[in-house]
Amino acid sequence: MAYASALLRNPAQTYREIDLAGRTANADGPALVSLLYEELIQALRVAAWAAERGQHETRSERVTRAIAILFALEANLDFEKGGEVSTTLARLYAGARGEVIRASIGRDGAPFRMVADNLSEIAAAWAQARAA
DSSP states (O other), rough: OOOHHHHOHHHHHHHHHHHHHHHHHTHHHHHHHHHHHHHOOOOOOOHHHHTTOOHHHHHHHHHHHHHHHHHHHHHOOOOOHHHHHHHHHHHHHHHHHEEEHHHHHHHHHOHHHHHHHEEEOOOHHHHHHHHH
């Protein structure tokens, strides 16, 4: 089993992957978007922490994850149904990717945190819209 061999290499990461797999297994589209925001914000906050501590490998892994999630969020926008909101989100995601890429070469965690804070507001609005 893949999880068993991975568990020996990195137990914390393996448990996190199992948790994420369990949460996504029965989630609908809107719930998956919420999970993507959660994972994205966490990746950016860890990238900030790693950048400030010179943890280049961790920063690189989290930056890669954040960029992949931003691409996934943008790729799944429905421009026909979403109209101007989808266009605005596409611009936001592209801008966030640019900020993350620029921040990825430095040791300053502030740009990662700024993007995470901005996306936290979007995530909160998404959660509020889902609850309505």
